[in-house]
Amino acid sequence: MYKISEFSQLTGLSKETLRYYAEVGLLEPAYIHPDNHYRYYDDGSYFLALMLGKLRALGFTIQEMKKVMDDESFLQLEQLLLEKRSKIHREIHDLQSRLADIDAFLESGREEDE
Known part of the structure; x- marks a missing residue:
């Protein structure tokens, strides 16, 4: 103990x-x-x-962790991991899009200076 x-x-x-x-x-x-x-x-x-x-x-949130712990087969864990994976991919895509927008904005500012 x-x-x-x-x-x-x-x-x-x-x-x-x-x-x-x-x-x-x-x-x-x-x-x-x-x-x-x-x-x-x-x-x-x-x-x-x-x-x-x-x-x-x-x-994982506390609620998600509870779902995993309540499911002794861990099938819930696989589903939640797949959902987390998809969410992360969406977030990466969104961040890449924002990064491209920032780059374009910076580039347009440079063109105006010339």
Whole structure:
């Protein structure tokens, strides 16, 4: 069993994040001491914590993370990853378009100076 500070160092998730994930039902401590309310995590929580950290790094919302964790088959994960991928492609296209607009605007300014 790991105290929250040890588990935080092990997983890279802050203590505040671990407390929040417990509050919203994403990652419950394996044990909470009844006297001092210290939170303890076990090895089984480790994989889940790493998964949550990865999902967050990929831009998943708390609600999306809950969907993934509620679906033990992880079919929901594949669908959400495909949706994220499509969204990122759209954002890249939009940014490239804006970049082209900026370049054109800069170029038109240069032509006027000549």
